[in-house]
Amino acid sequence: MKAERTFGFDTRMVHAGHIPDAATGARAAPIYQTSSYVFYDADQAADLFDLKRYGHLYSRISNPTVAVLEERLASLEGATGAVATASGMAAQFAAFMTLLEPGDEIVASSHLYGGSVVQLTYTLKKMGVIVRYVDPTDLQAWEQAITPRTRALYSELIGNPRGSVLDIQAVAGVAEAQRIPLIIDNTIATPYLCRPMDFGATITVYSATKFIGGHGNSLGGVVLDSGKFDYSHFPAIAAPSPSYHNLRFFDTFGHYGFLMKVRAETLRDTGACLAPMNAFLLLQGLETLSLRMEKHVANALTIARYLEAHSQVDWVAYAGLPSHPQFDLAQKYLPQGAGAVLSFGLKRQGSEDVRLRSKRFIERLQLFSHLANIGDVRSLVIHPASTTHQQLSDEELEACGVGADLIRLSIGIETEEDLLWDLEQALRALSS
Amino acid sequence: MGFGTGAACAIQLNSSLTQAEKELYQNRTVIQDILQNTRTIAMIGLSTERQKASYFVATYLLAAGYTVIPVNPKADAILGQTSYPDLRSVPVSIDLVDVFRPAADCLQIVQEAITCRARAIWFQLKVIPFSAAALAREAGLATVMDLCVKMEHGRYHGGLHAAGMNTEIISAKRAQPQGRL
Known part of the structure; x- marks a missing residue:
């Protein structure tokens, strides 16, 4: 039997990210309702904090139940990985906080969910970030709004509530020419209806509260990265990070660099992590x-x-x-x-x-x-x-x-x- | 969660290798064979600096139970392991040569790896020396290029999964017990 197989969407939906564990063989993803994890020894503790070994140390940073949801969503999205957050608002905020420095700019679609508009206009402004809004259906408007300080383009694939659809491929072309990432909020379409990374998007964000969970019972969000963007010229990811012993995330983690920084710095500092119980409920929804x-x-x-x-x-x-x-x-x-x-x-x-x-x-x-x-x-x-x-x-x-x-x-x-x-x-x- | 080695799809990677080159130099069966049958790893170009990628990889591989031999002419010892100026000076047999050097240095490294009868050679992410890699393959060395040995090990041993990454491993089989990591 050939060990290589590209599994279909529905198979990934119920299997990806969860292999039954050796200790119990539990078929459903167990709920790891714990704040923290006992270290083997002092060396392992130090290595975990230093990101030199993989593993869980505190549930604000990662949790085994949440990790199942993260890998499953990454698999469905065709992404290199994912970081789950407390809500969709927290997910897009984590993407912005990781990419942007004071004085940076983003160009955003004006056809956004109202809550996103408020976050971009007022809260990002407090961080010294300037947002320029454009009509998402006007390709020239995207091009013209870009300045040397523009660090990302941001849009919903299907705008809420008017249903405008972004020409992702065209806008991704604009982003690529400027060597900046295109971030897509794909909440309304879900990866089942469209996978924006197949059309050139670098980062996708979701409110998993919506169709992913699907049952109106849990808040949650997720940030995903395609792994295909070259961050070597992107200072926020490539330059030594003073908040992590001058670690160079792109140098050290390659195509995982952006997501490692989202987790190790932004999630650490904002605390907007996903609760394990919510991850379980979102997983249950995701399976259908x-x-x-x-x-x-x-x-x-x-x-x-x-x-x-x-x-x-x-x-x-x-x-x-x-x-x-x-x-x-x-x-x-x-x-x-x-x-x-x-x-x-x-x-x-x-x-x-x-x-x-x-x-x-x-x-x-x-x-x-x-x-x-x-x-x-x-x-x-x-x-x-x-x-x-x-x-x-x-x-x-x-x-x-x-x-x-x-x-x-x-x-x-x-x-x-x-x-x-x-x-x-x-x-x-x-x-x- | 369990870790396993079930059927897997190609991982999404920003690699400049073509599909045919990936089949030669990023072959899953070759990688799993290297990870399972290696005991001693010589790391060419292992840095003494704590925040360099090679230092991360060495720390991880030591924790995973491998014997790591630094090859760095500017260091006496790294991570408590005696460092050697070149491969020929290493007094024990080497299973895997892990290369953190620019492509231009790789031909000589391959020649030394052949001389000291290493079983495999691994060129890390962004180290892409085609002629050196071809020479290694012709000499019978299992050869991997433009991948990270830590990431690949983490892919099959649960570490990448714990970090929320897409391992592309799907299996309904119960995982086998694993050592510490």
Whole structure:
């Protein structure tokens, strides 16, 4: 038998990163609920702290249950490795903290999750980092926003909530020409629908809370690296690090250098590590990722088509519909489906405030859960203008791509007809 | 978690080697054979500096139970091991020659490795001396190029996995008990 085999996605989903251990043979990944690990001897302790031997020493840095999730995600992503974090916000922050120095700049898509915009605009600013936002669909805008201090490009593959799709290959080309990494937040697509590294992305980040875990029960995030970027000219990774005895991470760990620095320095210092119990729950979800995503995207496309054809609906934004401006890009990068998050607006009726009308619609829904999350097996709904963005004026909402009429749906895996029934009864109630 | 040697896919690596060259010089069966059957490793160009990559590798290999022989004309001893100026001066038999020197020095190193009957030679990450490597292969030495012996050992012994890295090893077999690392 040949020992070399390239295993398929579904096999990796349930096996990668976990070989049953010699001591117990436990088939499910054990939950290592421990803060720390006993050393064999003083030399081993010193070597572990010095990164000269591999191994666990404290769960803020690494943990055996978390390591299963990390390797499994790296395997699914086609990455060289991964570092798990407490949440998706912590994951992207870890990537930025590891790459950026005060005075550095990043160029970011303006079609980002609102929480990311706040983190980039205000928290990175506190670190002396300048963020330039561009329309992600405008390749020239990416090129023009780059300065000699630009250290990374950042975008979601599928923008939240408008569903814009990034032309990864083109933007990766811009990044490559400038010898800077392209960082992609691939939360909405998951590695099942698209693997950004196959198209030139260097780093991907996820909120694993969403479709990866998939059950709305645990927060978590992950940073992954392709291992193909040459950091030798990138000072934050190549230069001696004063925070680790002048260690040169790229020199010492090669293609693992970036991730080793994320773990040994950024995770050490921010403390935003993933808890072992959450890693276990996320792993449990991950084992059915492909099965869930098939149903998520099938339901989402049906609902997008239904809404687009509905007389009460003004517009639908879903890249799986030919009416979407990036439909062609979605066909290229997301051939199995454009994710399961979509947004739409209700038609204005007479003088009724569209915010009130959207609110009335949401309150009539029986099966969609009204909450602030996406990527649950259950269908979810939120009206950003009356909740997360309620303090903004109509003009400010339009500027960040969230109109006063925008309703966001995250489509679950319920029976398709039941979701259609729910939307229909809520839409009918509007006209009564 | 368990560690194992199950079926594996090629690891994602930023290597300049072509697919055909990888099959010659990054062959999984050759690597596993070297790791399993080596006792004594001569490290050519092992640095005395604690933060150099070679020092990390030597520390790791000593902890993994190998006998490490530094070959560095500027040092008397490194990590408590007597250092020798060149391979010919090493008084014991050598299984593996691990090379941390520029490609230009490698032809001579291979000639010495052949003379002292080493079984295998390993050119570390970014050390890519094609003609020297070809000579080593022709002389019957198991030859590895543009990989790190620590990383490859860690790949099969759980260390890389613990660090969150993709070992690309997939197996449903229960792992065999391992020594300390």
